Amino acid sequence: MSNDDFVARLQAAVARHIGAPGTVHNFQRLTGGANKTTYSFDADIGAKREPFILQVPAPAPPPDENDPLAEYSVRISGDQDARLMIAAVKAGVPAPRVRAIFSEADGVDVGWVTERIEGETLMPRVLREERYASARKIMAAQCGEILARIHKIDLAEVPFLKYLSAARQIESYQMTADLLGLKLPALELTLRWAKENLPVNPRHTVVHGDYRAGNFIVGDEGIRCILDWEGAQAGDPMQDMGWVCVKTWRFGGRGPVGGFGRREDLFWAYEKASGHQVDPLHVRFWEAFGSTRWAIASLRLGTRGIEEVDIERSAIGRRIEEPLWDFLGLVEGRD
Amino acid sequence: MPKSMPEATLLLRAAAKYLENELLPTLDGYHRFKTRVTANALHIVSRELMMRAAQEVEERKRLVDLLGHEGSVQELSGELCEKIRGGAFSLDDPRLREHIRESLHHALEINNPKWLTR
Numbered sequence: 001m002s003n004d005d006f007v008a009r010l011q012a013a014v015a016r017h018i019g020a021p022g023t024v025h026n027f028q029r030l031t032g033g034a035n036k037t038t039y040s041f042d043a044d045i046g047a048k049r050e051p052f053i054l055q056v057p058a059p060a061p062p063p064d065e066n067d068p069l070a071e072y073s074v075r076i077s078g079d080q081d082a083r084l085m086i087a088a089v090k091a092g093v094p095a096p097r098v099r100a101i102f103s104e105a106d107g108v109d110v111g112w113v114t115e116r117i118e119g120e121t122l123m124p125r126v127l128r129e130e131r132y133a134s135a136r137k138i139m140a141a142q143c144g145e146i147l148a149r150i151h152k153i154d155l156a157e158v159p160f161l162k163y164l165s166a167a168r169q170i171e172s173y174q175m176t177a178d179l180l181g182l183k184l185p186a187l188e189l190t191l192r193w194a195k196e197n198l199p200v201n202p203r204h205t206v207v208h209g210d211y212r213a214g215n216f217i218v219g220d221e222g223i224r225c226i227l228d229w230e231g232a233q234a235g236d237p238m239q240d241m242g243w244v245c246v247k248t249w250r251f252g253g254r255g256p257v258g259g260f261g262r263r264e265d266l267f268w269a270y271e272k273a274s275g276h277q278v279d280p281l282h283v284r285f286w287e288a289f290g291s292t293r294w295a296i297a298s299l300r301l302g303t304r305g306i307e308e309v310d311i312e313r314s315a316i317g318r319r320i321e322e323p324l325w326d327f328l329g330l331v332e333g334r335d
Numbered sequence: 336m337p338k339s340m341p342e343a344t345l346l347l348r349a350a351a352k353y354l355e356n357e358l359l360p361t362l363d364g365y366h367r368f369k370t371r372v373t374a375n376a377l378h379i380v381s382r383e384l385m386m387r388a389a390q391e392v393e394e395r396k397r398l399v400d401l402l403g404h405e406g407s408v409q410e411l412s413g414e415l416c417e418k419i420r421g422g423a424f425s426l427d428d429p430r431l432r433e434h435i436r437e438s439l440h441h442a443l444e445i446n447n448p449k450w451l452t453r
Binding site: 174183184185186188189191192193196247252311312314315318319321322324325328332 | 368369372373375376379409412413415416419420422426431432434435436438439440442443446447450451453
């Protein structure tokens, strides 16, 4: 389908779902990842021109029965991403407001349209620029408060979320390393540590799955919106709390929370908003195990076959020691 | 095999220098980013060529001390992995910790020395 053709169909679908005339302006592709493509456009709704985002998920690959890792996948598909964001907004989470969900009947790809929120997602700017100085002071507490709301989303509204216990996550990482033939004692150490330090009786809630700096839209006043819901799953809510502290997501900043804030502020704001006490050791498990998770992710990205070789992905493979080094720092009390 | 001149590390540094000092300033957006990543990859390979052989000698020595017998780094690391997984080492074993810390430190000296001072 040509671009003009696509825009014409988008226009008709916008008119039908959101409002006439739906005339589309400034249509552009923002990012195209393995999982979905994101476009930006404006459209005339009544007499107003409104800013929108269109997201089109990649079709789910056919199940590969020979892939021993398939049973560990928690990937959501189709319009589930959008249905989760709708449930999140309902629970008071600043997630993108979904304006339309398209299906094949609309003559465009399966996908969804959300409002487009202006702001900064590039963390080095948020951490450095003067205009975000007051935002930086309150963002750790905001992270805690928003997370408490995410964890209150009714699981019954999003029954498609899959659960993978920490123990099963460890198994899948072990298997990933074994399949690639990687013999890295540092990685084995983190996996064994995780096995010996598994959280006992965690709560069971919606988990955002990729809750971290870089997936937040930030304005001068603080966090405006939480993005990237495709990693969502059901599970231990403290997984999100640890992930937002992983050193990789501090972008060189000093604060343990996203480079900008203190763990104490994250914790008290979460406790206040959720009514649940935070056990710092429980969060530390997920922060340390988050380092393992990022080590495995860089390994997977960096070891794609030669057909898929790409300098950016290959270079990420060489980042595996960064989180393992951070893991040691964390469990040895240097962070 | 007689060694060709100039050395591989010098060729790599020359290539990185061209990318960084001459090409990069003329680019923006996607290609600026990719070129930066490419130059960085050349620096990694260059540091690996300069440092890895000496690191491997030390790494093997530490592994022989830990496991109590000879072998290649590859073999001994595989054995150490199995022993860690199987519980033959305590996670607090100071010699194990020391070996892992040193190995990570060495790898980061090649792959991203800046990470060590973060």
